[in-house]
Amino acid sequence: MIQDYIVFVGVNIVLAWSVYVILLAGSLSFANGGFMAIGAYVSGVLTVKFGFPLVIAALISGIAAGLIGVLAGFPALRTRGIYLMLVTVGIAVSVKAVIESIDYVGGIQGFGGMVGTTPWHVVGLVVLVGSGLALLSRSPLQRILDAVREDELSAASLGINPIYVKLTCFGVGAFLAAVAGSFYAHYLIHVSPDQVLSVFIVLYAVLGGTNNMWGPPIGAAIMTLTPEFVRGLEAWRPTAFGVIILCLLLIRPDGLLAFRIATTRTKAVAGSKPKQST
């Protein structure tokens, strides 16, 4: 049982981070469920039908999803705000429709036979992605992303190419979602198109807060474990779950961890102390 919790929480943390990475440059993506499905199916075919090792298959499926993400993102990122969200919903729905129509991967029945994910795979992935984001959060690149997120026009007049930055984030987010989806599928053994398409992924990130890298994993952990903690409520579980989410959003509308961490540690920089000026 504890094994289940580790895998599900870990996979959802990485999924939440995949939304966070795209949101770093200011785009809210509902397409990540689709990228997760691409990861699950592509890696599943590679391991079950072609005998690839799990980690290699996961990486290949991540790259495939990343490329699809960049291709889909190119027209999508011309739109903004709610229109962009609608386009990303469209991407997710299209992925589902395509998978359901391919008999080779079982159509609506789903695809099975994937095994091999251990909790260590998932823990390793969380640590790896977390370290990458921690490195990012103190880097000049984080400031470039923040600038694009806050004001694209301003960023462009400083020499930042907003489209390039947003597309890169979209591609990386798709990659992360697909790798998480691969591990998820190879733990569940069988996946169907419905199972891997979840709007909850966006909620994980938004509930936890999207101004720093620690919000999304907290949101993911809470949302994954809450339904388990209220198991005793039987049929009222989904209701209790919904009420808890609503309460959290009412109490902390910007997410549980809403603060932004500055990318500079000025105190640590020797010789940079400003002279007193008027």
Next chain:
Amino acid sequence: MDVYPQSILSVDGLSKSFRGLTALDQISLDVRRGEILGLMGPNGAGKSVFINVITGLYPADYGTVRFLGRDVTRLPSYALARLGIARTYQNIRLLRRMTVLENVLVAIKDHVNRPLRSLFIRNRSRFVRAATTLLEQFHLADKRDRLAGSLAYGEARRLEIARALAGKPSLLLLDEPAAGMNERETEELGDTIRASRKLLEAMVIVEHDVAMMRGLADRLVVMDAGHKIAEGKPGEVLAEPSVIEAYLGTDEADE
């Protein structure tokens, strides 16, 4: 071939209209190395449109823009910024939820030109030191850890200019830097602009304030209704009857 070897920016026959309304009509002018060029004119003369077309915000309908001898007419904003054309906005555009220091750091060329590589740049403290030195010149160093959104108006304007200079541009375009400032703030701004001058090859200032322009600009170009109506030394241009009629005559109440 550059007809004006001493010119940094060379604009030829630039035209722009919005839904049949002509905002710029065949504007030609040169910005020369080392000068501050003042661009004046009444409201709606097309000054801001001019800046926005030059910096790639709006595409030009006709005409060419050459920067350091290179045709840059169709380049997007970020490419122009990388080549060395920096600007500020009439309504100050800072990254308000980032700190003062971060606003300057984000503009550093090493980072914006190669965003992914900036993840692995070592010895980042040298950038912090350089940015702090720049902030000191603009009397903002003691506010460097404050959020940019919390600055007073005059400070925000100074920060916007400092940020534009952080990318080490050759040409700086200031779009109505004194808008909404009182007399004392305008005077301080003049000092800031004079201090920035040595960091640049040339500057273009779009401005209403006649007194400020007289004191700062080496040359003036006056626009009215999308046309260039005068060009020359401030003293001479401001004495021309057409300028007085188009600009000073109608706008006297403001002065």
